[in-house]
Every structure is written in C-alpha cells, then in structure tokens.
Amino acid sequence: MAAGHLPPLRIAFLSEHASPAALLGGQDAGGQNVYVDEVSRALGRMGHAVDIFTRRDAPDLPETLDWAPGVRIVHVSAGPPRFLPKDDLWPLMPAFRDEILRFAVREGARYDLIHGNFWMSGWVAGELRRALGVPVVQIFHATGITKRRHQGAADTSPPERIWVETDIVRQVDRLIAQCPAEQAELVDDYGADPARVVVIPSAVDTAQFFPMDRAEARRRIGLDTDGPVVVYVGRMLPRKDVRNVVRAVALLARWTGLPVRLLAVGGEKEEPDPEATPEIGVLQRLAADLGIADRVIFTGKRQPGELTAYYGAGDVAVTTPWYEPFGLTPLEAMACGRPVIGSAVGGIAFTVRHGETGFLVPPRDPEALARRLAEVLADPALRDRMGRAARARVERAFTWQTVAERTQALYGAVLAERARPAVAPSPAAPDLTARATMVGEEVVT
Numbered sequence: 001m002a003a004g005h006l007p008p009l010r011i012a013f014l015s016e017h018a019s020p021a022a023l024l025g026g027q028d029a030g031g032q033n034v035y036v037d038e039v040s041r042a043l044g045r046m047g048h049a050v051d052i053f054t055r056r057d058a059p060d061l062p063e064t065l066d067w068a069p070g071v072r073i074v075h076v077s078a079g080p081p082r083f084l085p086k087d088d089l090w091p092l093m094p095a096f097r098d099e100i101l102r103f104a105v106r107e108g109a110r111y112d113l114i115h116g117n118f119w120m121s122g123w124v125a126g127e128l129r130r131a132l133g134v135p136v137v138q139i140f141h142a143t144g145i146t147k148r149r150h151q152g153a154a155d156t157s158p159p160e161r162i163w164v165e166t167d168i169v170r171q172v173d174r175l176i177a178q179c180p181a182e183q184a185e186l187v188d189d190y191g192a193d194p195a196r197v198v199v200i201p202s203a204v205d206t207a208q209f210f211p212m213d214r215a216e217a218r219r220r221i222g223l224d225t226d227g228p229v230v231v232y233v234g235r236m237l238p239r240k241d242v243r244n245v246v247r248a249v250a251l252l253a254r255w256t257g258l259p260v261r262l263l264a265v266g267g268e269k270e271e272p273d274p275e276a277t278p279e280i281g282v283l284q285r286l287a288a289d290l291g292i293a294d295r296v297i298f299t300g301k302r303q304p305g306e307l308t309a310y311y312g313a314g315d316v317a318v319t320t321p322w323y324e325p326f327g328l329t330p331l332e333a334m335a336c337g338r339p340v341i342g343s344a345v346g347g348i349a350f351t352v353r354h355g356e357t358g359f360l361v362p363p364r365d366p367e368a369l370a371r372r373l374a375e376v377l378a379d380p381a382l383r384d385r386m387g388r389a390a391r392a393r394v395e396r397a398f399t400w401q402t403v404a405e406r407t408q409a410l411y412g413a414v415l416a417e418r419a420r421p422a423v424a425p426s427p428a429a430p431d432l433t434a435r436a437t438m439v440g441e442e443v444v445t
C-alpha cells in the first residue's frame with residue numbers, strides 16, 4: 001500500500017522497556033506498549049517499514065521478530081536478559097545505543113527517522129541522531145517533573161532524568177505531547193519551543209473495544225450479579241489510587257445501601273496475588289477494614305482481547321490517579337460505551353467530557369467520587385446517554401488510524417525541514433564523534 005503523500009519510510013522506534021510483545025497490565029507494561037504496538041502497525045499498513053528496538057528481557061527471544069506487516073521487533077542485548085524495573089535501565093542505555101548501531105550497520109539499515117519513546121530511549125535517539133544524521137521525533141509518555149511533583153521521595157527515577165529530558169527537549173526535531181496539559185508542561189516546565197511541540201492524542205482500537213450488552217458481558221466473565229458494578233482496569237500502583245475508589249465504594253454502599261460491587265482488573269499475574277502485586281494486598285486490607293471485602297472483586301491481569309467483557313460488565317468505569325500523562329483505560333471504557341468518572345488531571349481532563357461522557361472529580365477525594373457514582377448509578381438513562389456519547393467521542397476523535405496519519409504528517413514536516421539546506425552543521429558529541437562518524441559513513445552509503 002502507498003504511504004499517502006510520503007514515500008515509504010524506514011523508521012526506527014526506540015522503546016527500551018516497553019515492547020508490544022510484553023504482556024500488558026504488569027508493573028512496567030501499560031499504555032506505552034499499546035502505543036508502540038498500534039502506531040507501528042498503522043504505519044506498517046500505510047506502507048512504511050518500522051523496526052521497534054526494545055531491550056531483550058528474556059534469554060530465548062529471537063533477535064528479530066516479524067510482528068505485523070512492515071513491522072519488526074528487534075530485541076537488543078543490553079544488560080542481563082531478564083526483566084528489570086525500568087528505573088534500573090538507565091546505566092544500560094549506552095549499551096542499548098551501541099547495539100542498535102551495530103544492528104543498523106550489519107543490516108545496512110538506513111533509517112529515515114527515529115521515533116523515541118520515554119526519556120531513556122529519547123537519550124539514545126539523540127545519540128543516534130548525531131551518529132547517523134537522522135531526525136528524531138520524541139514522545140515521553142510520562143515526564144520526570146510531573147512524577148517528582150506527585151511522588152516526591154517515592155520517585156525512584158534516576159536523579160539525572162529531568163536533566164536528560166531537558167536536554168532531549170532542546171535537541172529533538174519535534175516533540176509529541178499526548179494532550180494539551182502535557183504540551184503546556186513541555187513548554188512551561190522544560191522550556192520547549194512551542195513551534196516544535198505537536199499534540200497528537202493517543203487512541204483506542206474501536207473494533208476491539210466495543211459496547212457489549214451488560215448481562216452478556218457479566219455472563220462471559222462469570223460475574224453473577226444484576227446489581228450495580230463499578231469497574232477499574234489498569235495497573236495496580238499507588239499512583240493509580242485504587243484506594244480512593246475502594247473508599248468511595250464503601251461510602252456509596254453506606255449512603256445508598258445499594259448492593260454495589262467493585263471489579264478491579266490488573267496486576268502482575270492472571271490471578272490476584274498480593275505477593276506479586278503488593279498494592280492488591282493493600283487494597284484487600286483496606287476493603288476489609290471498611291467492611292466491603294465481599295464487594296470488591298480482584299481478577300488479576302487480563303489480556304487486552306478479554307477486556308471488552310470486563311468494561312462491559314460495569315455500569316460505570318472509574319480511574320482516579322493522582323496524575324495521568326494520558327490514560328488509555330478511560331478511552332477503552334468509553335469505546336465500550338461506558339461513562340467514565342476520572343480525576344481531573346492530565347490526559348483524563350481532556351478525554352472525559354465532564355457532564356457529557358462522564359464526570360471529572362478531584363483526585364484524592366473519595367466523597368466527590370462517591371457522589372458522582374451515586375448520581376450515575378441512580379439514573380440508568382443518564383448512564384446510557386453518557387455511554388453513547390462516550391463511544392461517539394472516541395469514534396470521532398481517538399482512533400489509531402488518526403494518530404498514525406497525524407504522525408505520518410509530522411514525519412513529513414520534519415523530513416521536509418531537513419531537506420532544506422542546513423544553516424550550520426550541528427556539533428557532534430565529543431565522545432561519540434569518532435566512532436559515530438565511522439558508523440554513520442558505513443550506514444549511510
């Protein structure tokens with residue numbers, strides 16, 4: 001298939017910790033994995049060739065894996081071939097860079113553009129930009145300043161993170177922000193040139209996530225109730241503040257006497273294992289302390305293909321993190337025709353239309369959440385109206401095809417800018433220059 005108005009490009013996607021092949025819903029696997037998967041597939045369908053470089057985190061992975069038409073995953077050996085928390089990966093990034101360069105040389109791969117994901121791959125992308133003379137488009141998915149602001153001392157990111165991010169912001173050709181809040185952050189907190197920041201919101205697969213009849217959905221997942229069900233889907237991390245949801249459900253049960261259930265989907269394992277996912281243990285104890293242990297159902301992690309039935313089993317979906325760079329799960333719930341009550345933070349404040357597709361509430365406020373839950377659950381007509389509006393909004397504004405088309409247009413703009421005569425050559429990094437130039441000459445023949 002032709003690549004629109006662009007000739008077919010060879011694109012390197014760098015995503016050090018988030019491979020599309022990784023199981024989702026675990027500690028370090030979430031929205032970024034979905035983004036890399038969906039955008040690369042869509043670019044492949046448009047006729048481009050995408051190599052996704054990700055760290056080898058198991059010994060038996062092949063070096064390259066044909067993932068989708070036009071898309072390969074390249075497993076890069078950097079550090080031990082086993083899972084490591086992403087906050088431990090920073091020292092491995094020079095090796096990640098070197099292995100990508102070696103791979104490119106061996107394959108004779110001449111990439112037209114590098115698409116960096118997350119700050120560490122952003123650093124590697126900057127290094128390759130200098131080495132190969134290739135432009136870089138960067139998406140952070142999450143930023144260190146926001147993380148530090150919200151997590152304070154609990155933030156386990158390497159201390160260099162914000163400094164490195166600031167450097168990336170200065171150097172890359174374009175930055176993708178996933179919502180206006182992130183765009184403002186990049187400009188105000190990181191000093192990005194506003195002309196270089198483009199907002200491309202992420203999206204949801206509207207064929208995979210679709211409105212399912214509630215009773216049918218409950219039957220499929222073996223949930224035997226016709227009472228109200230509140231559903232949370234996502235990683236079980238303190239910052240997702242599922243504790244806030246448990247507290248709100250306890251309040252709701254006390255205020256209304258409704259036989260409400262909370263369906264909590266996510267975790268490291270397919271079953272709710274508090275050892276593998278300590279947050280599940282915390283939530284179980286909290287539910288017991290609040291006298292609602294029998295109302296909270298933890299399922300553990302579920303595969304993306306199974307999630308439609310879980311969203312569909314709910315009357316309303318909730319997500320009240322302290323902060324959220326974008327948040328795919330609200331969009332997934334909306335695509336499933338369910339209203340979403342979410343924190344008025346980050347991407348959620350952009351995807352959820354207050355009063356139309358759900359409600360926005362302040363984070364860390366179980367009473368506010370409980371009041372909105374009571375409102376939606378007491379009024380099936382409101383619930384259904386919001387659910388329909390949610391689905392319509394997703395179809396209008398949040399499809400991966402749209403994301404890929406806008407990304408392709410951005411690539412086109414970057415490459416057109418590059419094609420114009422350069423004003424001055426950019427100075428090369430001192431330590432990488434000799435080898436990088438050599439590699440660059442070998443690659444760019």
Ligand code: UDP
Pocket residue numbers: 024025029030031032034233234235265266267300301302303304307326327328329330332
């Ligand atoms: N997810 C999943 N199985 C689970 C829980 C979550 O596949 O059991 C997926 C979920 O559908 C979503 C992603 O993990 O696509 C989470 O992305 P989001 O942007 O909401 O949050 P993040 O995890 O990136 O912070």
